Amino acid sequence: xxxxxxxxxxxLAEFEKMENxxxxxxxxxxxxxxxxxxxxxxxxxxxxxxxxxxxxxxxxHHHKLPVxxxxxxxxxxxxxxxxx
Numbered sequence: 001x002x003x004x005x006x007x008x009x010x011x012l013a014e015f016e017k018m019e020n021x022x023x024x025x026x027x028x029x030x031x032x033x034x035x036x037x038x039x040x041x042x043x044x045x046x047x048x049x050x051x052x053x054x055x056x057x058x059x060x061h062h063h064k065l066p067v068x069x070x071x072x073x074x075x076x077x078x079x080x081x082x083x084x
Contacts, residue, residue, distance in 0.1 A: 001071060006051055008069035013047060015040055029066035030054065 009027045016024045023043045024036045033054045037043035055073075058065050065073050 002052075002055070002073070005068055005071045005073055006048055006055070008071060009051060010044075010047055012068065013044070015043060027051070029068060 012027045013025050018024050022036050022038055023040050025043045026034045033051060035043055035046050035050045037046055
């Protein structure tokens with residue numbers, strides 16, 4: 001599920017050429033995630049590893065993660081067994 005989440009997030013990537021000629025990439029629903037590279041290809045190549053680190057930090061710190069392509073990695077409340 002995490003691999004599918006990362007792949008789906010990479011499909012949402014937006015790239016921008018900066019004034020210094022390097023490329024900057026973000027995934028808009030993923031606040032705080034970004035990467036940069038000398039070329040778009042370099043930027044794309046680094047994105048999955050950096051995104052995985054961003055994701056792991058978010059999970060460790062219990063950040064609310066965006067639902068991407070219907071994949072929700074946020075902890076779900078435990079079901080109350082007494083309700084059944």
